[in-house]
Amino acid sequence: xxxxxxxxxxxxPPVAGGLDVDLPGVEVRLRATRWRGSGVPVLxxxxxxxxxxxxxxxxxxxxxxxxxALDQRGHGDSERPEGPYDGATVxxxxxxxxxxxxxxxxxxxxxxxxxxxxLRLAADAPERVLAVVALDGGLGSAMDAGADxxxxxxxxxxxxxxxxxxxxxxxxARGALGxxxxxxxxxxxxxxxxxxxxxxxxxxxxxxxxxxxxDDLLDNDPAAWLPRITCPAWLVACQALPxxxxxxxxxxxLDRAGELLRAPRLHRWGGALHDVPLQWPSLVSxxxxxxxxxxxxxxxxxxxxxxxxxxx
Numbered sequence: 411x412x413x414x415x416x417x418x419x420x421x422x423p424p425v426a427g428g429l430d431v432d433l434p435g436v437e438v439r440l441r442a443t444r445w446r447g448s449g450v451p452v453l454x455x456x457x458x459x460x461x462x463x464x465x466x467x468x469x470x471x472x473x474x475x476x477x478x479a480l481d482q483r484g485h486g487d488s489e490r491p492e493g494p495y496d497g498a499t500v501x502x503x504x505x506x507x508x509x510x511x512x513x514x515x516x517x518x519x520x521x522x523x524x525x526x527x528x529l530r531l532a533a534d535a536p537e538r539v540l541a542v543v544a545l546d547g548g549l550g551s552a553m554d555a556g557a558d559x560x561x562x563x564x565x566x567x568x569x570x571x572x573x574x575x576x577x578x579x580x581x582x583a584r585g586a587l588g589x590x591x592x593x594x595x596x597x598x599x600x601x602x603x604x605x606x607x608x609x610x611x612x613x614x615x616x617x618x619x620x621x622x623x624x625d626d627l628l629d630n631d632p633a634a635w636l637p638r639i640t641c642p643a644w645l646v647a648c649q650a651l652p653x654x655x656x657x658x659x660x661x662x663x664l665d666r667a668g669e670l671l672r673a674p675r676l677h678r679w680g681g682a683l684h685d686v687p688l689q690w691p692s693l694v695s696x697x698x699x700x701x702x703x704x705x706x707x708x709x710x711x712x713x714x715x716x717x718x719x720x721x722x
Contacts, residue, residue, distance in 0.1 A: 418461075418486075419575055419611055420600035425466045426473050430487075433480070433510050435503030440480060441487035442507060445469065447476040450540060450702040451513045453504060454479040457522030457547065458623055459568060459615045461486030463601040464521070467594055468687050471695025475702060478516075480507055482527065484619040486601060495622040497630060501531040505538060515540050517702050521687055522547035523623060526632070532643070533635035540705040541641050543698055546648040546684050549632055550663035559628055566624045570617060572610040578603060590689050598688060636670040643667075644675040644701050648682035675701075 424430055428443040443462055452475050456464045462479035463486070469477060481488040483503055484495065504527065508516060518539050520528030525547030532539040557565065571578065582599055583591045603611045613620075647664040649657035661678060668674040677697070683689045 416604040416614060418601040418614065419578070419603040419605060420597055422597055426470050428469070428477075428479075433507040435483055435488075435506050436499055438483050438491050438503065439489045440483065440503060440507055442478055442480045444479075444511070445473065445475075445477040447474050449475050450706050451476045451478070451516040452698060452702060453508065453513075453516045453518045453528075455482060455504065455518065455520040455524030455527050456480075456485065457520075457524050459485070459602060459613055459620060460522075460524075461601045461614070463598050465687060466598045467691035468695045468698070471692055472698060475699075476513075478507070478511065478513075480504060482524070484615055484623075486614065490616055490619060493619075493622055495619055496626045497526060497530045498534065500527050501534055504531055505535055508538070514538065517541045517543065517698070517705065519543040519545070519698055519701075520548065521545040522684065523627070525549075526627065529632065529639065529643070530635060532641055533638040536638065536640045539639075539641050541644065541701040542639065543644040543646075543701050545646045545686060545694065546660070546682075549645065549647075549667045550659070562628055563621075563624060566627075568613065568617070568620055570612075572606075572608075572612050574609065575603075575605055575611045578611045586683050587685060587688055595688050632667070633670060636667055637672075640672055642673040642675055642701065642704060643671045644677070644697060645671075646677045646679055646682075646686070646697070648679050648684055648686050651681045653680075 424443045426445060428445045430443050433440045433442050452472060454465045454477065456462060462481045465479045482500055484490045515538055518528040518531055525544035528542050529544055529548040532542040579596065587595055602614060604614045605611050645664055645667055647660040649661060664676055668676050679686065687694045
C-alpha cells in the first residue's frame, strides 16, 4: 500500500477555514477536510481520479453547515491500497470515517463516481443517510450507450499523461471548463496530478486502481440498489444544449431511477458540464442546501441540538 504522500501539482490551505484531518476507512487511512458548523452534517464525495479539493468552489456556499470532504481510497492524500475498490467497500470507508467523527447521520453528496458511492451508501445503510445528492453520476454506465463491455471499458480507460506541468495547465484551461477558467478552478483541479522525479505531471490515482473502479462500475447495475434507498434522493443529469445522444441517454437513466426510488427529486440541468461543481458552484451549493433544509424541517428538531455534528 502506498501512502498517498506524493506532492500534488499545487498545494494550498483548505478554503473557508477548513481543517485537514486523517480518518480511518476499512483498513486504509483516508484524508479529509472538515468545516465546523451547526445543523445537518454534509459529506462530500468526489468523482473518479479526483480529490476532495474538487469541492473548493462549492464549500463557501455551504459555510455554516458541518461539512466533510473526503479523499476516497486511492485518491488525493489518502492511502493507495492495491484493493479492493468495489462500491460496497468504498461506501463502508465513508461510514467508518463518519463514525470516527461522531456523525450518525448526514446528507451525502457525490459527483460522478462519487454519486455512485453516495447512492450505494444510502442503499446499504439507510439509517445513516438523511438525503442523498447525486450529481451527474450513479444512474447507469457506458454500456447504456449500446456498447458491449469491452467497448465501454476502452471508452472509460483514462489517458496516461506524462507532460510538463505548464503544458498540463494549458491543456486543462483549453478544455470544456475554459469559459469558466480561473485561478480557483485551476487550484481545485491541480491536486488531481503530481509531479514526478522526471519533472512530468501525472494523475495521482494509479492506473490499476482506476481500472478496478471502472470494472466495478461496469459489473454492477444501480437498479439493484436504488429501490433500497428510502431517503430523499436529489438526482441531477447534466445535459448538453442542444441535447446530444449521451445527454438523451442520461435523461432516460434519470427517468428510470425516478421510477425505482421512493422519494426522487429529479433535475435536468441544460447547458451544464459534467464538472458542474466547478462550472456553477453556487447552483450546486444551493441544491445541497435545499436537500439539507428539507430533512431539517422534516425532523423539526435541529440536528446540532441533538448532538449530531457536535464534533465538527
